[in-house]
Amino acid sequence: MAAPAGVLVSPSMLWQAELPNRYGTLTSDQLGEAISSRRKELGSRLLILGHHYQRDDVIRHADLIGDSLKLSRMAAAEAPRRGARFIVFCGVHFMAETADILTPDDVQVILPDFSAGCSMADMAAYDDALTAWEQIAETHRSSNVRVIPITYVNSTAAVKAFVGEHGGACCTSSNAREVFDWALAGGNERLRVGERAQLLFMPDQHLGRNTARARGLRSELDAERSKSLADMAVWDPRKPNGGLSAETISNVTVLLWAGHCSVHKLFRPEHVAQARHHHAETTVIVHPECTQEVVELADEVGSTEFIIERLHKAPEGSHWSIGTETHLVERLCRSSLDRGVFARMLSDCQCMCTTMVRINQQHLLWVLDNLAEGRVVNRIQVNAEASRLARLALDRMLSLRPPAPAAAMVD
Numbered sequence: 001m002a003a004p005a006g007v008l009v010s011p012s013m014l015w016q017a018e019l020p021n022r023y024g025t026l027t028s029d030q031l032g033e034a035i036s037s038r039r040k041e042l043g044s045r046l047l048i049l050g051h052h053y054q055r056d057d058v059i060r061h062a063d064l065i066g067d068s069l070k071l072s073r074m075a076a077a078e079a080p081r082r083g084a085r086f087i088v089f090c091g092v093h094f095m096a097e098t099a100d101i102l103t104p105d106d107v108q109v110i111l112p113d114f115s116a117g118c119s120m121a122d123m124a125a126y127d128d129a130l131t132a133w134e135q136i137a138e139t140h141r142s143s144n145v146r147v148i149p150i151t152y153v154n155s156t157a158a159v160k161a162f163v164g165e166h167g168g169a170c171c172t173s174s175n176a177r178e179v180f181d182w183a184l185a186g187g188n189e190r191l192r193v194g195e196r197a198q199l200l201f202m203p204d205q206h207l208g209r210n211t212a213r214a215r216g217l218r219s220e221l222d223a224e225r226s227k228s229l230a231d232m233a234v235w236d237p238r239k240p241n242g243g244l245s246a247e248t249i250s251n252v253t254v255l256l257w258a259g260h261c262s263v264h265k266l267f268r269p270e271h272v273a274q275a276r277h278h279h280a281e282t283t284v285i286v287h288p289e290c291t292q293e294v295v296e297l298a299d300e301v302g303s304t305e306f307i308i309e310r311l312h313k314a315p316e317g318s319h320w321s322i323g324t325e326t327h328l329v330e331r332l333c334r335s336s337l338d339r340g341v342f343a344r345m346l347s348d349c350q351c352m353c354t355t356m357v358r359i360n361q362q363h364l365l366w367v368l369d370n371l372a373e374g375r376v377v378n379r380i381q382v383n384a385e386a387s388r389l390a391r392l393a394l395d396r397m398l399s400l401r402p403p404a405p406a407a408a409m410v411d
């Protein structure tokens with residue numbers, strides 16, 4: 001299959017222009033005032049989106065706050081309603097791509113700093129996915145296995161397009177279980193008698209493993225403990241045949257792509273033990289991008305939105321230890337304290353998304369200054385064919401579940 005031209009650009013290949021010196025001379029307050037003034041000037045033509053992991057001085061300028069997919073879906077509804085022409089996405093590259101796919105063609109999506117990529121999304125390249133697909137198909141040549149690809153929304157538009165073209169679907173950390181069930185039943189076409197489904201889950205092995213375990217499948221660690229065979233194996237795209245034997249590829253139910261989130265993998269089992277030592281009654285709540293070992297020890301596991309909701313509804317006097325990105329946790333700790341709820345970061349490690357943090361007030365002001373002067377800089381645009389194919393994968397996911405509740409509105 002030919003690559004969908006124009007989507008094989010990884011964030012690291014996008015060159016971020018150096019900002020004029022004056023942006024470095026302004027104080028945080030001056031930058032904040034200048035951004036507010038540009039927002040007023042641009043009025044309803046502008047919509048600023050802020051991801052939950054964004055830094056405080058940037059997120060205060062957002063019109064909508066949410067997780068990546070929810071923001072894009074909200075923007076797709078909100079941009080036509082208010083007549084917005086420009087969406088400035090204070091998140092990372094793949095999020096801006098998804099916003100471009102889901103919003104009308106006359107809305108331009110801007111990422112304030114091109115160097116804000118996602119290390120996890122970059123771990124699954126389009127060419128590697130295609131190679132894996134061919135090698136897996138070769139292994140299954142004489143067997144009755146239907147391979148269905150699933151990609152976490154935290155992936156490039158190119159990988160979403162690959163999945164869309166091959167009959168698969170996207171998933172989020174909120175709906176991964178429903179998408180797993182759909183795929184295990186054969187996807188959009190029910191399995192024939194004697195046919196078996198195998199899932200190729202990209203790019204986050206931990207979300208894939210935790211979801212598969214919640215569906216009763218055995219991980220490699222479970223198999224080691226019970227001296228039985230695992231239902232899943234890690235496909236390493238840097239090795240021939242993913243580093244797996246033909247027998248393993250033939251037998252497992254889930255092939256997990258060797259990718260991970262560099263933020264959530266920093267949480268370790270000893271952090272859970274330390275949190276319980278610090279406060280015996282603490283409720284440990286973690287994101288499913290954490291490892292199996294951490295998830296097993298936690299009291300609750302769920303998406304960013306789930307964690308926020310649990311903290312918002314937590315009873316007065318309760319104590320929580322949270323395993324997700326630090327900017328979100330710090331805000332949750334502050335807002336919880338106002339209601340007499342005590343929350344802390346699960347670990348003292350710097351669990352910060354170091355790419356998202358590159359979006360700062362200087363870059364936000366720079367793109368707004370350019371817009372006000374009639375120039376669009378740092379536009380993210382997915383080509384029409386890749387967008388169409390990626391949309392297939394997104395729509396298959398969306399058809400499985402009713403729309404999620406609205407993102408937080410600011411202003």
Ligand code: SF4
Nearest residue numbers: 118119120261263353
């Ligand atoms: S937190 Fe992890 S998955 Fe999310 S943008 Fe950062 S590196 Fe990517």
